[in-house]
Amino acid sequence: MKKVTTILTAIVLLFSATAFAVKGDSVTKQVEGAFEKDFIKAQNVSWQKTGDFYFVSFVMNETTVNAAYNDEGQLLGTSRRIALSQAPLSVSMVLSQKYNEYVIPQQVIELACNGETMYQAFVSNEKKVLELRIRPNGEVTIEKKMKK
Numbered sequence: 001m002k003k004v005t006t007i008l009t010a011i012v013l014l015f016s017a018t019a020f021a022v023k024g025d026s027v028t029k030q031v032e033g034a035f036e037k038d039f040i041k042a043q044n045v046s047w048q049k050t051g052d053f054y055f056v057s058f059v060m061n062e063t064t065v066n067a068a069y070n071d072e073g074q075l076l077g078t079s080r081r082i083a084l085s086q087a088p089l090s091v092s093m094v095l096s097q098k099y100n101e102y103v104i105p106q107q108v109i110e111l112a113c114n115g116e117t118m119y120q121a122f123v124s125n126e127k128k129v130l131e132l133r134i135r136p137n138g139e140v141t142i143e144k145k146m147k148k
Helices: 002-016 029-038 089-098
Strands: 042-049 053-060 065-071 075-083 105-113 117-125 127-136 140-147
Touching: 029 065, 029 075, 089 117, 089 127
Parallel strands: none
Antiparallel strands: 042 053, 053 065, 065 075, 075 105, 105 117, 117 127, 127 140
8 A cells, every 4th residue: 555655646746846857768768668558649748757757748538647657667657637527426425525614626636556546636725725535435535734
C-alpha cells in the first residue's frame, strides 16, 4: 500500500508543476518505446522527469492524460481530470453526504495504479482545505488538512 501511495503521489506531482522539463531526446528509448506502445493515439506529448520517474502529459480522445514511467519503461500509473459526474456514484455520494459543509469541486482527479483506481478531490470551507483520496467503494482517506 505504501508503494501505491508513493506512486500516486508522484503522479499527482505532475499537476503541481514542480517537475522539471526534459527534452524529448533525454527520455530513454526504452521509456519512449513503452509509452508509444501503451498510448498509440497520443497527441501533443510533453515529457518531464522528477527523480527516478518520467512523466508524460498528452492528449488522447480529447482528454489530457498524465502517465508515470520508471527507468525500465514500466507504466506506473495514470491520471486525468474528470467531471465529478463521471466518477462512480459512490464518490459523488460520499462527497455530498460526508462533506456537505464544504465546497465540493466540479472536477476530481482519477488516479489509476497497479490495477487500482482512486479519486482525488479538494474540498474547502471558510477555515480549511482537505485533500481527499476516495476509493470507488466510497472509502475516504484525508491525505492533507490545510488551513486557509
